[in-house]
Amino acid sequence: xxxxxxxxxxxxxTVWAWGFLTVPILFYVVIRFYPTADAMVLSFQxxxxxxxxxxxxxxxxxxxxxxxVFWQVFRNTFMYLILGTPISLVISFVIAYNLDKxxxxxxxxxxxxxxxxxxxxxxxxxxxxxxxxxxxxxVFNNLLSSMGIGQIRFLNSTTNALPAILAPAVWAGxxxxxxxxxxxxxxxxxxxxxxxxxxxxxxWTILREITLPLLKPTIVFLVVFSxxxxxxxxxxxxxxxxxxxxxxxxxxxxxxxxxxxxxxxSYQMGYAAAQTVVLFTVLLVVSLVQLRILRDR
Amino acid sequence: xxxxxxxxxxxGLMRQTGTYKPPRDPMQIVRxxxxxxxxxxxVMPLVYMLSASMKYPHEMFEMNIIPREPTFENYALVLSDGxxxxxxxxxxxxxxxxxxxxxFFDALVGYTLCKFDFRGRYIIFIAILxxxxxxxxxxxxxxxxxxxxFGWLDTYWGIMFPGLMTAFGTFLMKQFFETxxxxxxxxxxxxxxxxFQIxxxxxxxxxxxxxxxLAIFIFLGNWTAFIWPLIVTTDQSLYTxxxxxxxxxxxxxxxxxxxxxxxxxxxxxxxxxxxxxxxYIIRGVAMAGLKG
Numbered sequence: 001x002x003x004x005x006x007x008x009x010x011x012x013x014t015v016w017a018w019g020f021l022t023v024p025i026l027f028y029v030v031i032r033f034y035p036t037a038d039a040m041v042l043s044f045q046x047x048x049x050x051x052x053x054x055x056x057x058x059x060x061x062x063x064x065x066x067x068x069v070f071w072q073v074f075r076n077t078f079m080y081l082i083l084g085t086p087i088s089l090v091i092s093f094v095i096a097y098n099l100d101k102x103x104x105x106x107x108x109x110x111x112x113x114x115x116x117x118x119x120x121x122x123x124x125x126x127x128x129x130x131x132x133x134x135x136x137x138x139v140f141n142n143l144l145s146s147m148g149i150g151q152i153r154f155l156n157s158t159t160n161a162l163p164a165i166l167a168p169a170v171w172a173g174x175x176x177x178x179x180x181x182x183x184x185x186x187x188x189x190x191x192x193x194x195x196x197x198x199x200x201x202x203x204w205t206i207l208r209e210i211t212l213p214l215l216k217p218t219i220v221f222l223v224v225f226s227x228x229x230x231x232x233x234x235x236x237x238x239x240x241x242x243x244x245x246x247x248x249x250x251x252x253x254x255x256x257x258x259x260x261x262x263x264x265x266s267y268q269m270g271y272a273a274a275q276t277v278v279l280f281t282v283l284l285v286v287s288l289v290q291l292r293i294l295r296d297r
Numbered sequence: 298x299x300x301x302x303x304x305x306x307x308x309g310l311m312r313q314t315g316t317y318k319p320p321r322d323p324m325q326i327v328r329x330x331x332x333x334x335x336x337x338x339x340v341m342p343l344v345y346m347l348s349a350s351m352k353y354p355h356e357m358f359e360m361n362i363i364p365r366e367p368t369f370e371n372y373a374l375v376l377s378d379g380x381x382x383x384x385x386x387x388x389x390x391x392x393x394x395x396x397x398x399x400x401f402f403d404a405l406v407g408y409t410l411c412k413f414d415f416r417g418r419y420i421i422f423i424a425i426l427x428x429x430x431x432x433x434x435x436x437x438x439x440x441x442x443x444x445x446x447f448g449w450l451d452t453y454w455g456i457m458f459p460g461l462m463t464a465f466g467t468f469l470m471k472q473f474f475e476t477x478x479x480x481x482x483x484x485x486x487x488x489x490x491x492x493f494q495i496x497x498x499x500x501x502x503x504x505x506x507x508x509x510x511l512a513i514f515i516f517l518g519n520w521t522a523f524i525w526p527l528i529v530t531t532d533q534s535l536y537t538x539x540x541x542x543x544x545x546x547x548x549x550x551x552x553x554x555x556x557x558x559x560x561x562x563x564x565x566x567x568x569x570x571x572x573x574x575x576x577y578i579i580r581g582v583a584m585a586g587l588k589g
Contacts, residue, residue, distance in 0.1 A: 035439030
């Protein structure tokens with residue numbers, strides 16, 4: 001204490017700063033950095049949770065490279081991204097753009113669109129799973145049959161299951177994207193629009209030449225943010241395919257689910273760790289590539 | 298000034314003063330109707346879920362939204378064994394505790410990195426920010442091994458510890474503390490407050506909107522969290538609501554009205570909170586999203 005009172009004001013503040021940071025630094029080192037390093041080390045090891053960890057060199061990665069299931073999973077993971085990101089961004093932009101021009105019951109409409117964002121993915125996965133059931137129980141197929149259209153196999157088809165699982169994820173994310181888009185639209189100064197209207201420019205040109213270019217930061221943020229979300233899809237797949245995880249025939253299995261299964265069903269921790277390193281790399285590369293492409297344009 | 302210019306500038310003025318009413322043209326009515334229909338489609342899954350939860354099994358095969366004989370028997374049945382209540386309490390405790398911890402520490406660290414000048418500040422900021430790049434799914438394996446080693450499996454602490462601080466929140470709070478003028482803090486310093494008091498009683502009240510936005514995000518994230526609670530718990534009495542719901546739904550297999558009741562029980566609390574705090578939540582989401 002005596003030592004402290006002799007310090008200058010600046011020094012005292014430095015002592016306070018490090019005091020404030022002690023617990024957080026400990027947290028980030030123990031709960032974030034050490035586990036990251038540990039996961040990377042583990043990816044070069046072989047371990048079944050019980051015995052000792054033994055070095056395996058590149059074995060896990062070689063095995064991954066030669067595993068046809070992994071390549072299927074890799075394709076699936078990117079399918080979620082390639083379908084999910086553009087579809088959800090286009091829909092949410094169209095809604096936000098029009099909602100921004102609407103005054104009547106504006107708040108109510110906005111609230112209705114936002115509502116699904118607050119739901120639990122697990123609960124909604126089960127709701128949609130019910131919708132997808134065959135007649136007489138499933139809502140969608142009941143609707144189709146009442147219109148005289150044939151049945152669609154949603155979750156038990158290798159081609160339809162992935163989009164069917166993606167749908168609730170897109171649906172639940174729209175509300176967030178709409179709110180962000182609308183905040184971005186609000187931030188564009190109205191004087192630009194006024195000037196354009198004096199010049200007699202069409203709405204379409206205003207949208208293409210003013211709105212979209214000025215909205216670029218918002219678009220970049222949403223593209224990166226939603227892409228990361230779709231690449232990490234898990235809750236929906238897990239809950240909609242509990243009878244055949246990631247099925248049918250692995251056609252819906254994303255990378256995160258493969259990691260979960262490898263680690264906690266087969267207890268191949270080293271192999272699972274190698275998969276997490278791949279996931280990390282994919283997320284990093286996709287984000288960087290998107291930032292690069294979108295910023296340049 | 299042409300007619301168009303007068304019209305446009307008057308509109309701008311009215312927009313600023315909030316008295317602007319767009320002219321009623323047919324396009325506007327079409328737009329509104331389409332938006333309204335879209336909104337109805339958006340909430341349809343929730344409506345169907347609530348409707349099914351109040352139907353008897355034999356009515357589940359019909360498409361009517363309003364049940365002919367509305368019943369709360371499904372709720373009574375689902376709640377009867379007390380598991381849902383337990384899971385609800387677990388989720389609530391965990392979400393509240395992590396939210397309090399994360400908001401406290403994120404604000405403290407954000408403030409320190411924003412308002413204190415010391416060597417190493419930049420490195421620490423970059424280090425914390427860099428953890429945003431690491432996906433949770435990569436960390437769950439080491440977290441599981443840690444929990445196994447320290448006996449944290451099947452404990453509240455085990456479910457909570459990964460979320461006690463967040464890099465996103467730290468970054469967000471640092472951004473918001475930039476808006477707090479240094480003069481305020483300096484005045485408090487001259488009044489003899491210590492640095493903790495300055496942060497807690499001078500700086501924090503000035504960023505309450507940001508704090509509540511962050512709290513909403515963190516609460517929601519923990520309330521809906523699935524993969525980590527799924528991994529770290531095997532004892533049913535420690536399940537969180539999403540994990541419990543999965544187990545429950547698998548047990549029911551084809552009794553969709555009971556599954557929908559479970560889903561409704563997991564959804565209704567957040568919907569009520571949203572309806573009460575709607576404006577704040579939407580503003581908070583927009584604020585956090587734009588700064589983040």
